[in-house]
Amino acid sequence: MNREQPPINDIELLSAFIDGELSDAERIELNNRLENEPALKAELESLQTTVDILHSLPMLKAPRDFRLDPAIYGRKSGRITSLSAWRVVSAVGVAAAVVLVAGSLLLGGTGEDADDGPAGSQIAIVPSVQSEDDGQDEIEAIIPPSETALQFAGDVTGEANNNIPAIEESEADSAFADDEGSDDDLGNESDQSAEEPVEQDTSVPDESPFPAGAPPAVSTSQPQQASEPMAEGYGGSEETTELPPEDSIGAADTFNGEAEIAGETGRSADNEGRDEQQTEVAQDAGPTSAIGRMDIDTLVSDLIQLVVTLTEWIFSNPLGR
């Protein structure tokens, strides 16, 4: 630069003057100075030219089409915008389940009394919510004195409760582990969104489950897909919401129900006689995880996993109603 730089305060004044951001008093004072200080006036002109050049910049052309793929981001039926009643009731269901299981442990479900219990004695943990209460799907807890098995039933009508092969423990573990992975993804997103200074964006935590550059596929509850980010907002398109394996029919019922509501895919056959908006909390550990004489460590471990998974599921479920 050939000319002498004016003081930075003057540049700030001139810059704000260009944008009309000076107070009346400041503007009048600056106008007076501009009439008497040619250097200041030249400075103003050069800054104004710079701003004009920037304004002249054309838009860039998008290097690719940014439209969303309807197959992935298909119709959604609504999202949770606040802590809905459903969440509250679900949370109560989880709390009840935890209390019941903890109670069962305290009552001595370590296998010592297993032989005393009636055949098939189980803890049925069914936190469920129903918009139209027909008395069928209330939260149920059956705690015989010698229960040694956990059952996470999605369907309290019991049509599949007792005749389903026990799920392999390792499979159940894997399902829980995968769900925890999804939880981590969501947690990261939330952390990131917390930094956003956007006013509109602060009313609801950023629930975007998608890491940069990786638009996700719709996730089902199947363990083999659970390593992908949860696409909880998008419900499933029919081709991406597949049925779970046959050995987890109870879970299939529940999660199909979830997918239906989220994606409105309308597979109502499994929800006979039930309100479509009915939601039940169930676990993908399988319908009948019958574990005889369960070691207490395993039970506690599974309990922790259950609570984590239930919590994750409730707070990531797209159903707002």
Add this chain to the structure above:
Amino acid sequence: MSNLTVNGESMNETVLIQQAQQGEVQAFNELVIEYQDLAYSVAYRIMQNDTAADITQNAFISAFEKIHQFKGGSFKAWMMRIITNACYDELRRLKRRSTSSLDEMQEDSDGLDLMDETSISFVGEAIHPEASVQRNELQEIIENCIKALADIHRIVVVMADIEQYRYEEIADMAGVSLGTVKSRLSRARANLRDCLQTHRELLPEKYRLSK
């Protein structure tokens, strides 16, 4: 509120937003088409690298997810705010990994070969190749000068002089005081002017800066 054409029919943007709020991705995609050039421009000019495309894509995904939070007003401003914040987040992330300083960037900006990777193209590029080349050359100079700014200066100048936000809005988005915005913007403009001055002969006459 602009009217958009969908299947040969003119649709009000408000209608598209309402449909998008009901989960209609096709309606939202019409909004994407309308704003994707602008969104990418903003992202590119702030980021100055090829992360701009991913940021833009993710910002649209995020916008679709959050569109139920849009309560009216300017959808364009709302969308640009999401883009700008996504850029901010990325810059903060990069900052944490201690990336570029102004000195490093200025070292990089000595030549015009900065635009190597940029196969950037402009909306409405001239049909006449010569005019296009000449204009692209000028635009590249300007882009290089923007790129040479420090992050904190560049983002403010992009918001003020390209997105044309008011100081208060910038302060709000950047999470800094009004005085800081004013100060950063003036420094950014002064630096840009000095940078452009070195290419004075390439500027159109009306833009030639006095010596």
